[in-house]
Amino acid sequence: MSEFLMPAETDPHERIYMAFPSGGYTLGDTAEEAEAARSTWAAVAKAVARFTPVTMVVDPQAESDARRHLGEEVSYALRELDDAWMRDIGPTFVRDASGELAAIDWNFNGWGAQSWASWGKDSKIAAQVAQLEQTARVQSSITNEGGGIHVDGEGTMLATRSVQLDPGRNPEASAADIEAEFAKQLGAQKVIWLERGLTRDNEEFGTRGHVDIVACFAEPGVVLYHDQQDPAHPDHAISAEVRSLLEAATDAKGRKLRLVPVPAPKTLKDEEGWVDYSYINHLVTNGGVIACCFNDENDAQAARILAQAYPGREVVAVDATELYARGGGIHCITQQVPKR
Template sequence: MTWRMPAEGELHERTWMAYPSEGYSLGDTPEEHHEARTTWAEVAHAVARFEPVTVVVDPGQVSAAEEYLSADIDIVEAPLNDAWMRDIGPTFVLSEDGRLGGVDWIFNGWGGQDWAQWDKDSKIGALVVERSGAELVDSPIVNEGGGIQVDGLGTVLVTETVQLDPGRNPELSKADIEAELARTIGATKVIWLPRGLTRDQDTYGTRGHVDIVAAIPSPGVVLVHDQRNPEHPDFEVSKAVIDVLKQTTDARGESWEIITVPAPTVLRDDEGFVDYSYINHFVVNGGVIACSFDDPADEEAVAILSAAYPGRTVVSVDARPLFARGGGIHCITQHQPAVR
């Protein structure tokens, strides 16, 4: 059986999300609860303009979800620890004969972090696979959807700090990871970026997910987070990532057209240097759901995304409440490709 992870821009059947439940993402105060629920709902409604949306909701949060989500959003009840569907959900793949599969990675709270709980979230991948009608593709490696970016032709971008993280896969080599990515998502060319953004290495980060660093809008083209202010530590991260990409080719052997996407002008928040990134957008049928930050760079980012995804409508959602909780729009969504 040969599986292929299609590019995000290929036709979707629907998008899966999860809704904030008690814990870090929901917050501690009524104001924080309202902010989280509102932001997740805004993303769901933006996606629903383009394709069906199903939201997994913890049984204790159903009444709140129904208050914030419109009636055209499907709700599936299941116990949750958190709400990052890109990471707790499956990675959908297609077979050569057109069947839908769902890769159920092992999820262990982004490398077994001491603040994370995952006894419930670790079961969501298999649940979504079952509900979608896909074939279950079990994987023995710890991985998350936010840790891979593909072009649909065999190229996958990863970071050394995620798949080789001692808290994730301590016994595995690059060759081991590459073999499993070939088996599960059809990767024929794995490009190892050195690391993710600086804030993402901090306490509540993922230890370096690629989906806030680089994205592949079309074959041979890569969008890269470009921190242009040398006072920010990501200034050096951006340079290192771009240098690696300049020295690599995609699965076809083609050199990359590298398009830099500016970081927002905000450098810090109360916790330190931010990892605000326009790379963490989500491609949907006929559209792109983009992060905005009420920042002077928002307009330039929309223009770049519009050019990189011709024919798609770019819809922006204020992502600051998401980034304050440790992620972005791509992190809370998971696409299910259409079977043709």
Template sequence: MPAETTPHDATWMAWPSGSYTLGETAAEAEAARRTWADVANAVAEWEPVHLLVPPSERAEARRLLGAGVTCHEVPLDDAWYRDIGPTFVVDTDDAGERRLGAVNWTFNGWGQQSWATWEHDAVASLVATEASGAVRIDSAMVNEGGGIHTDGAGTFLVTESVQLDPGRNPGWTRAQVQAELAHTVGARELVWLERGLTRDHERYGTRGHVDIVATFADRGVLLVHDQRDPAHPDHAITRDVAATLAEARDADGKPLDVLALPAPAVLRDEEGWVDYSYVNHYVCNGAVIACSFADPHDAEARDVLADAYPGRHVVQIDARPLFARGGGIHCITQQQPCLSADVPEGSR
């Protein structure tokens, strides 16, 4: 699995289609649609975007999406394509030809959550797999794209609360997870975190996705959610995460450089402790599509991201409508890596 920072041929997304993603009022539905569209249109400035849209939302999607977005009409349960889409990988055959693969994880509604349905989402990964022409790789492991991060050289971040979740993979051991990730995405070293952020472990959370906790900005360089306020329960959690990562080694046995990315200053919303996270950004060709929260720490986060990804434009989008529904910008995007070493022609 290449690093997210390598060149992409495209980005894949899914459109909000019902239940909690559209909310209970027309205003809530419009906020959701506009936020998903804002992300898709921002990415489309830098690379092609493919977006799964349920037939009932065809007109709304076309009203808000720009010309750089290609729609694929399919039924959906939800809109988090990072999780329900495939994880793309690249292989080189004996003749030196590079081939694209697509790992189709088993998806069961983030561990059979009582509020989730996944009849359509369980097969939604096949849309990108088939349209991209990738070799299909099926995995028996229940996993989601938001549950892993890689440096592109075999080092992966995972959490015990996701891959070893009894609702996902009952009875599985670390060794079994290691073997499956080695087989499917080329993992050589797993860095295990105990859990994710507080809000993400509540009823409507994922039970600990790593992509709001830490990410690789480069080989050996990690950006880590830093909750500085002791009043928030994530203060203790992120201190434990930072300590674990300070002792970790990558697949080549080298230590990791851990850089703090501040949590927003806001601590609570009307539902409780927030899990707003600047870590949940998406790196595309030439840009970083980043979360903002109308928060005093937005500017500092932007500066940290600009330093971490030199040469890329940082584009901030208000992600509060996404987090109110259970995720962020990274959660709704999935990269399709480029088979060549160069950014595809036409990318900005």
């Protein structure tokens, strides 16, 4: 039986949490790479702050860099960090039957205990954010990340088998076990399972297939999905598979889904190989949509599609190339607190 319900991300927000990059691969190997990371995280924070207050969690050693880039545009919470992907290390906020907020702690373990990841500090962030928000923390029985789920706010959710059934996360769990936990913690009456994420995200330095660069609900019954139109890219086959699964699906209310393809950027590769650049990985917050752009010829078309999908909200595009070079996008570095 459901104890909580996760609101749709399109519901009003009280605040957005982010985490400032402070070390490791996120900052890179050179001073120039470090500044590129800081500047990009800051650009996203400034865009979000136009619509919703931002709290930036900052490792004490990075405080001066954060303040140099952000000044008084955000509030600060000093906590030790390994990394800077707040969607994944932070809690997922839900409402109980009385409407009070609670924070689900998904037992973050470095995206399935990956050899390159560190998570001793990040595994404590969900509890610390819950404390900052003065909400009850609820420990989940599974390992998951915020980027591994997307909900419509009415009992339907999207997830990938490659993440939720990953032996590095939930080695003993079945799909039914995962569904039961999502029902309990998120109010999910129906899980629409996709098999995997995008190609790059399934490689060594990826998450093993987060759903939040593949598909998302724009509203109940309407799903935006990543449409790789170039047959040369291996994600072309994945997009076709995703479309087929979504076309066959119904939501918790028995409705067929209306699908909105969002073309992938024309850019196919970077120096590391096939890219997973995706316009799906955006943040909807209050009157704004903070969207990824890539200095790509499809940027404008994607922005138009998002504007149509979220009428009445201003689409603000931020260059996310430096984010994707480090493994994620705008949705990955933000986490919303629903309006109280």
